[in-house]
Amino acid sequence: MTEETYTGGCQCGAVRFHVRGVLKDISICHCRMCQKAFGNFFAPLVNTKGTEFEWTRGEPKTFQSSNVVTRGFCGNCGTPLYYDAPDGLAIAVGAFDHPEQLRPVVQFGVEAKIAYCDELPSLPTRVTEDDLEAAPFLTDLISYQHPDHDTDQWPEAKS
Ligand SMILES: [Zn+2]
Ligand SMILES: [Zn+2]
Numbered sequence: 321m322t323e324e325t326y327t328g329g330c331q332c333g334a335v336r337f338h339v340r341g342v343l344k345d346i347s348i349c350h351c352r353m354c355q356k357a358f359g360n361f362f363a364p365l366v367n368t369k370g371t372e373f374e375w376t377r378g379e380p381k382t383f384q385s386s387n388v389v390t391r392g393f394c395g396n397c398g399t400p401l402y403y404d405a406p407d408g409l410a411i412a413v414g415a416f417d418h419p420e421q422l423r424p425v426v427q428f429g430v431e432a433k434i435a436y437c438d439e440l441p442s443l444p445t446r447v448t449e450d451d452l453e454a455a456p457f458l459t460d461l462i463s464y465q466h467p468d469h470d471t472d473q474w475p476e477a478k479s
Contacts, residue, residue, distance in 0.1 A: 323340065323341065323342075324342060325338060326340075326416055326417075327469065328411070328415045330380075330396070330401060330415060331399045332399070332466060333377070333466030333471065334378045334394055335401060336377035336378070337401075338372075338373070338376050339373050340372040341370060343367075345366060345367035345369065345410075346364075346367075346426075347365055347366075347367075347410075347424055347425065347426045347427065348364045348427050348428070349429045350428065350432050350433040350437070351432050353385055354429065355432070355434075357400055358412070359400075361434050361437050362434075362437065363400070363403070364414060364424060365410040365411065367409070368408060373409060377474075378394075380394060380401045380402065381393055381394070381395035388405055391403055391404070392404065399412075400415075401415055
């Protein structure tokens, strides 16, 4: 088994984390609670059991969503960050700097799955540039999102 390091954090950069170890327990959960907590059709999560996990900048705010589960999110920008249950701490896949490394292997809570989830891959596709006519403000877009790597200081000092 190779030791790997993963990094990630919220959209604004106030909360950052490191994981050392091997992440393999990757899922999406369709349950109604995960839909709400992520504001999404389903929640992509990776269990950190057996790894070394640490918050390296800031700490999430929490909401106890049931008697056994606590959910964490950035109190500054609202990014959903974790699901903590008796079977371990699971981190939101999209919060990682490289979510493409974390391929889901199972779907949970499918009794609550929104039926059109199965139709998503057949929807028409567009790249951002296709939308410039309808949304010309995208031409002048300046991102305030934290970059997909650790930073010494954030927001970056203005030079
Ligand atoms: Zn944030
Ligand atoms: Zn769920």
